[in-house]
Amino acid sequence: MSDLNIKSLSLEIENAIKGLGDDAKLKQSGVVTRLSDGIVWIYGLRDCGYSDVISIEKKDGSTVPAFALNLFEDEVGAVLMGPETGVVAGAKASMTGDALEVPVGPELVGRVVDPLGRPLDGKGPIVTKQNGLVERPAPGVMDRKSVHEPMATGVIAVDTMVPIGRGQRELIIGDRQTGKTAIAIDTMINQAKQKTGVINVYVAIGQKSAKVAAMVERFKSEGVMDQTIVVATSPSDSASLLYLAPYAGTAMAEYFRDNKQHALIIYDDLSKHAVAYRQMSLLLRRPPGREAYPGDVFYLHSRLLERSAKLSDGLGGGSLTALPIIETQAGDVGAYIPTNVISITDGQIYLESDLFYQGIRPAISVGLSVSRVGGSAQTKATKSVAGTLRLELAQYRELASFAQFSSDLDEETTKRIARGRLLTEVLKQNQYSPMSVADQVITLTAATSGSFDDVPSAKVKAAVSSLLTRVKSDHKAIYESIDKGTKPEESENAKILEIAKHVAKSYVVVKEDN
Amino acid sequence: MISRTQASNYLANSLSEPAKRKQAIKSIAAWLKYNGKSRQFSYVAGDVAQVLSTQGYSFVRIISARELTPQTKKHIESYSRDLTNAKTIECEYRVDPTLIGGVIVETPEGMIDHSVASQLNKLIEGVINE
Ligand SMILES: Nc1ncnc2c1ncn2[C@@H]1O[C@H](COP(=O)(O)OP(=O)(O)O)[C@@H](O)[C@H]1O
Ligand SMILES: [Mg+2]
Numbered sequence: 021m022s023d024l025n026i027k028s029l030s031l032e033i034e035n036a037i038k039g040l041g042d043d044a045k046l047k048q049s050g051v052v053t054r055l056s057d058g059i060v061w062i063y064g065l066r067d068c069g070y071s072d073v074i075s076i077e078k079k080d081g082s083t084v085p086a087f088a089l090n091l092f093e094d095e096v097g098a099v100l101m102g103p104e105t106g107v108v109a110g111a112k113a114s115m116t117g118d119a120l121e122v123p124v125g126p127e128l129v130g131r132v133v134d135p136l137g138r139p140l141d142g143k144g145p146i147v148t149k150q151n152g153l154v155e156r157p158a159p160g161v162m163d164r165k166s167v168h169e170p171m172a173t174g175v176i177a178v179d180t181m182v183p184i185g186r187g188q189r190e191l192i193i194g195d196r197q198t199g200k201t202a203i204a205i206d207t208m209i210n211q212a213k214q215k216t217g218v219i220n221v222y223v224a225i226g227q228k229s230a231k232v233a234a235m236v237e238r239f240k241s242e243g244v245m246d247q248t249i250v251v252a253t254s255p256s257d258s259a260s261l262l263y264l265a266p267y268a269g270t271a272m273a274e275y276f277r278d279n280k281q282h283a284l285i286i287y288d289d290l291s292k293h294a295v296a297y298r299q300m301s302l303l304l305r306r307p308p309g310r311e312a313y314p315g316d317v318f319y320l321h322s323r324l325l326e327r328s329a330k331l332s333d334g335l336g337g338g339s340l341t342a343l344p345i346i347e348t349q350a351g352d353v354g355a356y357i358p359t360n361v362i363s364i365t366d367g368q369i370y371l372e373s374d375l376f377y378q379g380i381r382p383a384i385s386v387g388l389s390v391s392r393v394g395g396s397a398q399t400k401a402t403k404s405v406a407g408t409l410r411l412e413l414a415q416y417r418e419l420a421s422f423a424q425f426s427s428d429l430d431e432e433t434t435k436r437i438a439r440g441r442l443l444t445e446v447l448k449q450n451q452y453s454p455m456s457v458a459d460q461v462i463t464l465t466a467a468t469s470g471s472f473d474d475v476p477s478a479k480v481k482a483a484v485s486s487l488l489t490r491v492k493s494d495h496k497a498i499y500e501s502i503d504k505g506t507k508p509e510e511s512e513n514a515k516i517l518e519i520a521k522h523v524a525k526s527y528v529v530v531k532e533d534n
Numbered sequence: 535m536i537s538r539t540q541a542s543n544y545l546a547n548s549l550s551e552p553a554k555r556k557q558a559i560k561s562i563a564a565w566l567k568y569n570g571k572s573r574q575f576s577y578v579a580g581d582v583a584q585v586l587s588t589q590g591y592s593f594v595r596i597i598s599a600r601e602l603t604p605q606t607k608k609h610i611e612s613y614s615r616d617l618t619n620a621k622t623i624e625c626e627y628r629v630d631p632t633l634i635g636g637v638i639v640e641t642p643e644g645m646i647d648h649s650v651a652s653q654l655n656k657l658i659e660g661v662i663n664e
């Protein structure tokens with residue numbers, strides 16, 4: 021009696037249910053009263069629950085699944101998950117007794133699937149041992165632990181100024197073409213480059229198939245597809261499939277969270293998701309509210325993002341980190357969906373088109389980007405250099421706009437502007453080139469100590485790159501120790517600065533006297 | 535605005551007395567007609583059956599591929615009584631050759647499909663999904 025084994029208990033119950041047989045079970049059934057645009061209305065399913073799966077009989081006797089979204093007193097509104105052809109008014113509908121589930125497990129890794137877990141990559145069927153509920157309650161307060169391990173993005177501006185921890189929800193927000201997807205993808209790639217073992221789930225919501233295909237090719241060439249699941253929906257898919265995509269992707273990611281592993285999920289993007297939900301809701305005749313979204317649109321994203329968490333040690337200590345993406349119109353973060361998601365997440369990385377077109381890429385707005393929980397997840401090494409970076413940059417951007425109007429600036433201001441300019445240069449980063457912790461720390465150690473103050477802007481990146489190569493080859497031990505997150509000692513810093521000075525010399529343009 | 539379920543409740547509770555019953559049917563018919571819900575009359579009947587079943591009176595529809603023998607009918611009736619736990623049951627028989635064989639028992643609480651046609655469909659779906 022001492023060991024009450026829950027797993028065997030659930031098995032026993034399951035077997036007992038099987039033993040009962042199907043015979044004496046009444047199956048609730050109903051009739052389709054009308055249908056339009058992938059929505060069916062059903063009479064007679066009184067016990068139907070939210071998101072229960074209903075099986076609808078077609079004219080040829082085959083069935084198509086639907087899931088219930090509208091529970092009215094007289095009828096149930098459900099969304100078809102397959103083609104409408106062959107479904108007619110008068111068709112029989114019966115409850116399957118299941119809530120919506122998708123296949124989950126390690127078998128999905130490396131695959132491209134649709135929101136129901138069906139393969140889209142032509143690599144044959146996917147057989148998993150387990151299914152996961154698409155709609156599942158989020159872990160409760162006692163099941164969680166505060167965020168404390170870093171989720172390294174490899175993007176120096178993010179890791180230093182808006183650090184993300186495992187289990188955090190950090191929103192990436194900005195207009196179209198500002199590099200939102202790029203940051204998410206770089207974070208995924210970094211998981212392979214730094215060999216973190218984090219499993220990536222990328223959820224494409226209504227994205228062109230060609231774009232997703234190109235992305236998958238990129239994942240393969242970067243060597244990250246082996247730890248990635250792509251859940252893809254295209255603009256031609258039904259609104260119901262788009263609506264399901266993030267929940268299904270989350271179910272797939274939760275498998276790893278619940279099995280002591282770490283997972284990262286990208287929702288690209290939730291603006292399109294909200295639009296799909298609005299479309300479905302209007303077809304379901306729900307009363308429209310602000311911006312024609314239904315009243316429960318807040319709950320749409322809050323229940324989704326609550327499932328990302330750092331689990332307590334008792335539950336294995338796994339984590340699910342979420343990077344939802346929101347696309348704004350003309351930088352308007354005050355619109356309905358952006359404000360909702362901002363309030364649900366633990367911070368946001370705000371990307372600005374102005375910066376992007378000035379060539380400051382990634383185009384992160386220092387003033388408007390925050391991370392409310394990630395600070396405690398930063399390594400000591402990163403913390404040692406990140407300290408005043410945010411402040412310095414924010415001040416610089418303010419001063420720089422003043423400086424345009426006045427010619428005689430005091431020495432202090434001139435110096436600050438020069439340093440700000442340098443830091444801005446240092447924080448620029450190309451796509452697909454994530455930086456390790458050591459790369460970031462060494463770069464900033466040199467930049468904030470003034471070693472590169474005389475290097476012309478255009479040469480800064482080259483100088484940094486040769487500095488990193490030199491430290492890596494001449495002081496391997498220091499490099500590796502910093503990369504593990506250890507704060508560099510004074511003597512180690514001195515060695516780095518020595519090399520930095522040396523490197524800088526070859527890039528400084530000799531001033532001519534006349 | 536009253537819902538169909540509320541209207542059906544009213545009708546179900548008026549059925550015991552003939553005079554009340556006539557009046558109730560009249561008003562339900564008018565209500566359906568003026569709300570543009572004329573085609574929902576069969577749903578009202580279904581809703582009423584549902585209400586009555588909670589009061590121990592079950593209406594059971596038995597659909598078979600062929601006309602059933604009195605012996606079989608008796609068996610199915612007692613089976614249906616066990617199934618619904620109703621004090622009184624009222625059976626309606628229908629023949630539908632497309633079932634190929636077997637029976638379907640429909641009660642207000644749900645249905646049991648023992649038809650050959652649906653078993654075949656299940657088999658076919660199983661093969662397709664393999
Ligand atoms: N750090 C970067 N450096 C250079 N080009 C970038 C960078 N980030 C993004 N881009 C480019 O900018 C374009 C838009 O980026 P994307 O991530 O697709 O934007 P969004 O998802 O915000 O619409 C793409 O062509 C991408 O290659
Ligand atoms: Mg994008």
